Amino acid sequence: MLYPLFFVAVYLSHFRLLRLPYFWDEGGYYIPAAWDFFRTGTLIPQSTVTNAHPPLPSILLAAWWHLSGYVVSGTRTLVAMVAAAALLGVFKLTRTLTTSAVAAVTVVLTAIYPVWFAQSTLAHADIFAAALTLWGLAFYFNHDSADTGSSLVLNPIYSALMFSLAALSKETSIVTPIALALWEIALLLQNRRAPQSRRLHLSWMAALLAPILPLAAWYAFHYHRTGFVFGNPEFLRYNATANLDAYRIALCLWHRLLHLFAHMNMFVPVVCMIAAMFLPIAATNKRLPISRPALKAIGxxxxxxWIAFSILGGALLTRYLLPMYPLILLVGVNTWRRRLSERWLLLAALSAIAFLAGIWINPPYAFAPEDNLTYRDFVVLHQQAVRFIDLTYPQATVLTAWPATSELNRPELGYTNHPVKTAPILNFSLEQIEKAAADPGSYDVALVFSTKWAPPANRVDLSRQHESVDTKYFDFHRDLSPSEIATILHGEVVWQAHRKGEWAAVLHFPRIVEASFHPLENPDPLYSYL
Incomplete structure (x- = not known):
């Protein structure tokens, strides 16, 4: 009964985003992979580089496109349905451990947390994996409060199914069931003398380790078809082997700690929770709603x-941690409810205001545009720039960087209705622009844009002091301005626009072409007469 309400709320709150063309990794991998499966039925992408991501999102997207047609709004509607299912999982999980009031507040705060809000219509694998992971956790924690014989049998089965589907959506989702399996091993050793507890822990260990099997089967299939287990060698290097540096891991642990407990105003509910813990338990709340074993399992x-995503993954994207944010909010809201009696709703309102502000107001440090509605500014600017090129220079070869190369080359991403030739570079740093200047004949128009969001030079920037380290380990760089690029490449800025720190510009390069006359060896008589 709650699902339609959740879906309508997600759909209406994202209504202005449903027709936006695909953004960044959507257009770089997930949509092309699903597009290939939709057209050819192959699980191995053909029109983009395969990186061994499991195929469930592609299968679901392609199946939905057969119903909705291949339109961007159809894709975003499906993702909104998945986000609503994830929120329903949050409600079930929280109500199982606490009360309906705490569950309702946790769902609202999760839905409006900027990272979650932004991801609720983006076709990344992470929202699919988050929904299934949260349902797996809901069934796992259900055995704390349901002691009937049927639930003892069915909950492990349901949980194993949800975690298996999560692993087939995003391979890194396997971290959660494996962590819980290790926790069950610790509980088994602690309660090894109790036969009933031993059987329960063994059944959960089997259920939580079961998702390894379908994921291993996918990798075996991928290896059989491509010769690579974990994707192409460059993908493996960038996301795993190149990250095994002690100093980098230490930096990532710090960044991930901030991502979990401070990023996009998450520090507001976290600080409120810590402050509330110093208060005595309210007289009306002597009972502890969340059991200690459940709290330890959440921990x-x-x-x-926190540890896994500080080691795995080349980019420190917060969407990798998507299913963790409801758990943090669950514990925080429950702490307010227990310590503050009726006044806890004031802290909920304060957190809601902070989250709503974070959806539109950028923080004073560099971050990924997909963490709030900055990604919309990015997409709108690229729409306008590509439309200008289509109308003004329809036959041009465009110098640009990814993801604009895909936006121009692939009409199915929603930016143009015909492929546009491109001359790709990595970014718009001084080094890359100087390389482009060495071969001016390979392009006659450039589409330049902000590839990294960072506070303007005249604003507070908390990340500026770490810029050298971020450049070394996390691919940070400073893009040149359109005027600087035009000066180096000897062109002129013919269009540019800015939106809240994001910018894009189109440059034109008037070329001087040397021409010479070569008379015909055997001219036509009529030509000679004329």
Whole structure:
């Protein structure tokens, strides 16, 4: 009964975003992979580089496109349905451990948390994996409060199914069930003398380790078809082997800690929770709603994901931690409810205001545009720039960087209705622009844009002091301005626009072409007469 309400709320709150063309990794991998499966039925992408991501999102997207047609709004509607299912999982999980009031507040705060809000219509694998992971956790924690014989049998089965589907959506989702399996092993050793507890822990261990099997089967299939287990060698290097540096891991642990407990105003509910813990328990709330074993299990899940995503993944994207944010909010809201009696709703309102502000107001440090509605500014600017090129220079070869190369080359991404030739470079740093200047004949128009969001030079920038380290380990760079690029490449800025720190510009390069006359060896008589 709640699902239609959740879906309508997600759909209406994202209504202005439903027709936006695909953004960044959507157009770089997930949509092309699903597009290939939709057209050819192949699980191995053909029109983009395969990186061994599991195929469930592609299968679901392609199946939905057969119903909705291949339109961007159809894709975003499906993702909104998945986000609503994830919020329903949050409600079930929270109500199982606490009360309906705490569950309702946790769902609202999750839905409006800027990272979650932005991802609720973006076709990344992370929202699919988050929904299934949260349902897996809901069934796992259900055995704390349901002691009937049927639930003892069915909950492990349901949980294993949800975690298996999560792993087939995003391979890194396997971290959560493995962490819980290790926790069950610790509980088994602690309660090894109790036969009933031993059987329960063994059944959960089997259920939580079961998702390894379908994921291993996918990798075996991928290896059989491509010769690579974990994707192409460059993908493996960038996301795994190149990250095994002690100093980098230490930096990532710090960044991920901030991502979990401070990023996009998450510090507001976290600080409120810490402050509330110093208050005595309210007289009306002597009972502890969340059991200590459940709190410890939540801590194990958060710890495992914090460590795992500080080692795995070349980019420190917060969407990788998507299913962790509801767990943090669950614990925080429950702490307010227990310590402050009726006044806890004031802290909920304060957190809601902070989250709503974070959806539109950028923080004073560099971050990924997909963490709030900055990604919309990015997409709108690229729409306008590509439309200008289509109308003004329809036959041009465009110098640009990814993801604009895909936006121009692939009409199915929603930016243009015909492929546009491109001359790709990595970014718009001085080094790359100088390389482009060495071969001016390979392009006659340039589409330049902000590839990294950072506070303007005249604003507070908390990340500026770490810029050298971020450049070395996390691919940070400073893009040149359109006027600087035009000066180096000897062109002129013919269009530019800015939106809240994001910018894009189109440059034109008037070329001087040397021409010479070569008379015909055997001219036509009529030509000679004329």
């Amino acid at each position: 194990v899940v958060l710890l495992a994901n």
